[in-house]
Amino acid sequence: MSSLSEKRNRPGSVVASANGKWVSYAHTAFAGYAFLSALVLGMTLHFHKIVRNEFYGYPDEWFPSVSAAIGDRYPERSVFQIFIAVTAGPRFALIFLTYLVNAKPGAFFPKVHAIVGLIRTFTCGGWVYITSTDDHDWHDIFMIAYMLLTIPWTIGGIKISAKGKALKWRKFFGIAFYVMIIPLVYFFIQHKINHVPGAYTTYAFCEWSLIFFDIAYDAVSVFDFSAFEIRVIDMNGITAGFPPVGKSSSHRDLKVKDAGLLTGFTIGGLLRFTISVYNSFVFWSVLTSLGVLIWYFPLWYMGISGYEVTLLSSIAPLLLGLPFAAILFDKFPQIAQLGQLIGVAAYLVPGPSDRLLTVTAGVMFGTIALSIEFWNVTARPFLGLSKATAFSIGFIVSVIAKFAFYANNPIWPIMHEENGGWNKTGLALGVVAAILTTRPQAGTVDVVPSSRRGCFVWSSCGLAGLIFNLHSLLSDSSTLIYWVWSGYPVTGPLPVPHGAVTIFAMTLGVYIGVVARSFSSSWTAFAIASIGATVLYSFENWTGYIGGLVLTVYLLSIVPAFLESASIHHPGRTFGFAFFLYDLLVLAHVWVVAYAFVPGGPLLRERTDIVLAIAMLLIGLGVYGVGKVPTSGSSSAKSNSINFYKVRSFALIFLTSLSALVASVAYKRMSTETPKPYNPDSKLMTVGIWTIHFGLDNDMWASEVRMRDAIRDLELDVVGLLESDTQRIIMGNRDLTQQIAEDLGMYVDYGPGPNKHTWGAALLSKFPILNSTHHLLPSPVGELAPAIHATLDVYGTPIDVVVFHSGQEEDVEDRRLQTAGVTEIMASSSNPLILLSYLVTKPLEGNYNTYVSEKSRMHDIDPSDWDRWCEYILYRDIKRVAYARVSRSTITDTEIQTGKFVIGVDPTSSNVQIPESQVPKEYHYPAMFRGEGVRGHRYHVFDEPRYFQ
Incomplete structure (x- = not known):
């Protein structure tokens, strides 16, 4: 025993050491061998299989892509995965040593760079071990996230590198990497869209070049790591047989330096931050759902229903003026957080009125929870x-949820399992977050004396304007885009992918709000934002959208300053009055378009500019209020820096992760497939018109899925949707066309946007939309009448389609003027034309004879159909072969009317009806709608389609 004891080293002895450059060597060797071995094995064993793609094979394509080489075949797939797994050790060591090289006292960016490196490494594991063969979507999602995180990894590495060889080569390989992306994208488009033979081989070379530059960029670390010596130190003298090779003086320094990476960062702190984010997500989900449910009732009443009073549920913080209520909710914040989940659980309530009242209770608890927090x-x-x-990030999470679920929040009470809802999941997570909500220990540091708090009114005004603008403009990523939408050809942003750009602007705003609060709450920033709001309102396409993005960044950046300003006053007064002002803005936001149905409506008729200006004025008052009170964080610098770094760390983790998620969702939703009509061989064009009642069915469920199925089964190539503009608070800021168009493969023109003050008209088409113009027909008294005049490329023939919604029955002069306006549009066209419309007239009477006239040259699809009042299909210079009326089921209050036309034949039409047996089979309507039909849809009125000579 004594001899063994003598062989042991003294405590603190160095038992092994190696130069840091071997980390770089190991990483480069293992990563390089993983890719090269897979390439060599694949080319040797499965050459013809891995060079083949969806369009071409050898000899047109003769070099495999990275995915084909590493993920499609055995054994190269396994060899690659084994060596990439071995690379993980040097990879984590490389990230850690890179941090140590660049960490300086007080320097925060090296920490961010290290966190990005860690997340990027895990996304690498995602696309390596989930191959395109296993799950193509998730493979691409991880790959895109990895590529996006490469941007801050490479640029960040260059930013923090000291001058020398390492910086020189990092710039070279970094620039080479990004330059190579240009031909990569070009040849991918040549392959995927234009189907050019051999383009994929060139694309593959570009892809392999990116791999080389990526590995080479990290290999440059050898210049930095040469200055390091990695030692294994025996702290307790337990090792035997290894002589001491040096002193351990560097051990303590290494521990201290390593601790800097996690300064202020704790798992518990991150968990609490995450809980706050989810509670905010629930708050925004419940608040944004209230308007949708209220809207259901005036739709059926065609005016004020009385249920609008539930909007005032948001002023519930006034109850905190009662001492008992204030003490209860302050001591037990879990009560209010659990209470707002009533709004999520409302989907379990079947009756529309009861469901609305349930959500009303959820909103009351939600606004109280926000006030207490x-x-x-x-x-x-x-x-x-x-x-x-956390509140801002929760808002962004709610926007991302809608972006991923086609503009519907998956935990809204209009959603359920049948139409894509995730209500159970959202409710379960909400219960956990609510229970784990903690009450911060009250302290005496930095409490603002009452003499310095100023007036609560300024804080309330600012908060009202902020929440209203967030809700009305940014609660859906497509709202800003439709404010500036002008039709085809596309000269501005699209909901996909540019909705992701809107969300990126939100994340930028949150970060600015963290690191530059004094600037974001300044008058300079407010002036810039006001200019952005003016540009958004005044211009279309990219110019208007850029103005909207400026406003977006500003709105998210002022959240901390405004909420902090509100927090120094009693929450009952500040938040209660703020939500009262918010409610007034919401009503004004509805009045601008619903003026024909509400008392005093003409005062705000079509004055979105006034509403936007008032909201910005309130924000200006909030800026004034922020300037009157001191900000938090004026305690010791040490305490401040730790807490500040912690918040910034949490924000960066969330914002980086959410940005990668958004990019992945945008990529997944982008379609590269060209829409195809249902009957191209017979050159058949099936059209339809449907008034969809704002996408809420008779039982108050979102109806996009049911609408999609009906349009698909009727094989409609072109369909006009009316009452389709839902880009308002009271309608949920939704886009009813997204899911239908993407699932069915159709082009879409949303029609006049929400700042054009109509109830909406949309056009979906399997045929390319060459051009479209939006019209607002004369409406001196009643509601505005929207129209879309589009030219479609139908089997090589330009065909015009007009989608039109006339004004209401009571305004006779409006309808006369609108009739003349639409007739002029039709008469001015020289192409064959189809009108898909809502005319509010009886057949063969009144305005009907202006629509169907010598001037318009239009014909009724079936003049003998006397049982119509609203929907009509008219046509000219095109061969009509069939017409059918299909019941609505419980989706809306209006049927589907549909007609079939043949292109490229004699357009002469006859009103003589013929049996279905005399019509070519490809012209037949689907048999599933006969008799009882399917899902409540059936041929009705005639009980069958009508066919014509």
Whole structure:
């Protein structure tokens, strides 16, 4: 025993050491061998299989893509995965040593760079071990996330590198990497869209070049790591047989330096931050759902229903003026958080009125929970910043949820399992988050004296304007885009993919709100944002959208300052009055388009500019209020820096992760397939018109899925949708066309946007839309009448389609003027034309004889159909062969009318009806709608389609 003891080293002895450059060598060797071995094995064993793609094979294509080489075949797939797994060790060491090289006292960016490197490494594991063969979507999602994270990894590495060889080569390989992306994208488009033979081989060379530059960029670390010596130190003298090779003086320094990476960062802190984010997501989900449910009732009443009073549920913070209520909710914040989940659980309530009242209770608890959460947050340094940042990120999460679920929030009470809802999941997570909600310990640090708090009114005004603008403009990523939408050809942003750009702007705003609060709450920033709002309202396409993005960044950046300003006052007054002002803005936001149905409506008729200006004025008052009170965080610099870095770390983790998620969703939703009509061989064009009642069915469920199925089964190539503009608070800021168009493969023109003050007209088409113009028909008294005049490329023939919604029955002069306006549009066209319309007239009477006239040259699809009042299909210079009326089921209050036309034949039409047996089979309507039909849809009125000579 004594001899063994003598062989042991003294505590603190170095038992092994190696130069840091071997980390770089190992990483480069293993990563390079993983890719090269897969390439060599694949080319040797499966050459013809891995060079073949969806369009071509050898000899047109003769070099495999990275995915084909590493993921499609055995054994190369297994060899690659084994060596990539071995690379993981050097990879994590490389990230850690890179941090140590660049970390400096007080330097924050090296920490961010290290976190990005860690997340990027895990996304690499995602696309390596989930191959395109296993799951193509998730493979691409991880690959895109990896590529996106490469941007901050490479640029960040260059930014923090000291001058020398390492910086020189990092710039070279970094620039080479990004330059190579240009031909990569070009040849991918040549392959995927234009189907050029051999383009994929060139694309593959570009892809392999990216792999080389990526590995080479990290290999440059050898210049940095040569200055390191990695040692294994025996702290307790337990090793035997290894002589001491040096002193351990560097051990303590390494520990201290390593601790800097996690300064202020704790798992518990991240968990609490995550809980706040999810609670905010629930808050925004419940608040944004209230308007949708209220809207259901005036739709059926065609005016004020009385249920609008539930909007005032948001002023529930006034109840905190009662001492008992304030003490209860302050001591037990879990009560309010659980209470707002009533709004999520409302989907379990079948009756529309009962469901609305359930959500009303959820909104009451939600606004109380928000008020309590920010009560006196100035008592702790940067607590307000932390909670406000979580609040903003929760809002962004709700927007991303809608982006991923085609403009519907998956936990809204209009959603359920049948139409794509995730209500159970959202409710379960909400219960966990609510229970784990904690009450911050009250403190005495930085409590603002009452003499310095100023007037609560300024804070309330700012908060009202902020929440209204967030809700009305940004609660869906497509709203800003439809404000500036002008039709075809496309000269501006599209909901996909540019909705992701809107969300990226939101994340930028959140980050600015964290790191530059003094600027974001300044008058300079407010002036810039006001200019952005003016540009958004005044211009279309990219110009208007850029103005909207400027406003977006600003709105998210001022959240911390405004919520902190509100927190120094009693929440009952500040938040209660803020939500009262918010409710007034919401009503004004509806009045601008619903003026024909509400008392005093003409005062705000078509004055979105006034509503936007008032909201910005309120924000200006909030800026004034922020300037009157001190901000939090004026305690010791040490305490401040730790808390500040912690909030910034949490924000970056969430914002980076959410940005990668958004990019992945945008990529997944982008379609590269060209829409194809249902009957191209017979050159048949099937059209339809449907008034869809704003996408809420008779039982108050979102109806996009049921609408999609009906349009698909009727094989409609072109369909006009009316009452389709839902880009308002009261309608949920939804886009009813997204899911239908993407699932069925159709082009879509949304029609006049929400700032054009109509109830909406949309056009979906399997045929390319060459051009489209939006019209607002004369409406001196009643509601505005929208129209879309589009030219479609139908089997090589330009065919015009007009989608039109006339004004209401009571306004006779409006309808006369609108009739003349649409007739002029039709008469001015020289192409064959189809009108898909809502005319509010009886057949063969009144305005009907202006629509069907010598001037318009239009014909009724079936003049003998006397049982019509609203929907009509008219046509000219095109061969009509069939007409049918299909019941609506419980989706809306209006049937589907549909007609079939043949292109490229004699357009002469006869009103003589013939049996179906005398019509070519490809012209037949689907048999599934005969008799009882399918899902409540059936041929009705005639009980069968009508066919014509």
